[in-house]
Amino acid sequence: MRLVIATCSVLYEGRLRATLPLAKRLLMVKADGSVLVHSDGGSYKPLNWMSPPAKLRSAEPDAEQAAEGITEVWTVQNQKSDDRLTINLFEVEHDSDHELGVDPGLTKDGVEADLQRLLAEQITTLGDGYTLVRREYMTAIGPVDILAKDAQNATVAVELKRRGDIDGVEQLTRYLELLNRDPLLAPVTGVFAAQQIKPQARVLAEDRGIRCVTLDYDAMRGIDDVESRLF
Amino acid sequence: MRLVIATCSVLYEGRLRATLPLAKRLLMVKADGSVLVHSDGGSYKPLNWMSPPAKLRSAEPDAEQAAEGITEVWTVQNQKSDDRLTINLFEVEHDSDHELGVDPGLTKDGVEADLQRLLAEQITTLGDGYTLVRREYMTAIGPVDILAKDAQNATVAVELKRRGDIDGVEQLTRYLELLNRDPLLAPVTGVFAAQQIKPQARVLAEDRGIRCVTLDYDAMRGIDDVESRLF
């Protein structure tokens, strides 16, 4: 990984055009040829960048560019598309190289998959007498997160989200439409379960007869921990 | 901006838990207290990070940590949530500080707004005799990208996307349902216009009587340039 601090101007040309005027920035060149242009603020997204795989070529400025104060011109060309990043370097304040090696990578806990596992284990969160049929119930248009039966043994399709948005309601609606064509399953009702449900999503869901349930992940994890400790 | 190259292990605790085992990485500390942990590959997304505003505190390792080889413990605490990033530093290979100042920021060209402006100007792209009613036609459930009239003076709602996905078809369907309740507008037909339309989205749209139109942005921009040159 090469780290360069320099005053520079940047141009991206590809799916769109994006330009950065002259300022001092960090240029990060990774081993796969990708380049990130970072300022001293904002979030983790760079101001401008080139995705891997890419090739960085450095060139001398022509006479006109040199007259403007450009000392070096970088051209970062993506190897799979015609996306290109052009960086005009003016003053270079820092330039260092570091051997990092391959990263062992990130492990996560607490994403939708965990929520799904917990809800499947604690299916009565949805109501007394509920039983699990199966997780990731496959249909022609994709997997239903959880299929269950209610106390009256009627089929219930559950769509699970961390944040309940209109998209999720549409998704569940499509599943319900399909499942209700199956005489062995029909009538199938829907439950939209999420840690947080947006007001507009709730209105749309309830308008379509879909029940909304907000989940408390911490409480569910707590129950999970207690149960785990029993074994 | 502070740049540190160090062997380290990282723990994020917040909306989820995410851990990184011991490896050599870049730690970028920005002026707003945010921290990015980058490896020498992947894309622009860091392996782990803390969003601003945040506060970095550095502490000496306790006896047990020191015995493991930890030389320094960073705690990066978000100032608005209880998200926290903990970094155990082992060997530090590089540590430098740089004054970057505020960045003037990025300017873009070629996003959906441009596409919408071009299509509004060249509304006959959709068919002979088409006329523009208005862009961003407001409804109770959001703005219709473009409202137009066809050659027979019937109302047409246009949903515009760079990439035509199922979501866009659902969105247009909701608008059409609403607009067709208005006797002054009904009957309203739909056009789904995008630079690229996914097969499944096309099938869904046509099944609902929505016409699909793929747009050539470069050609439209070319016409725009030619027209601009006439003035």
Next chain:
DNA sequence: CGGTAGATCTCGCCC
């Protein structure tokens, strides 16, 4: 490889 859905999404707009 393409298609779908999630994300500690981020970012920008509008109310």
Next chain:
DNA sequence: GGGCGAGGTCTACCG
């Protein structure tokens, strides 16, 4: 500040 939609989204997963 919240809600909503777009993104050069990126990323994992599944066919």
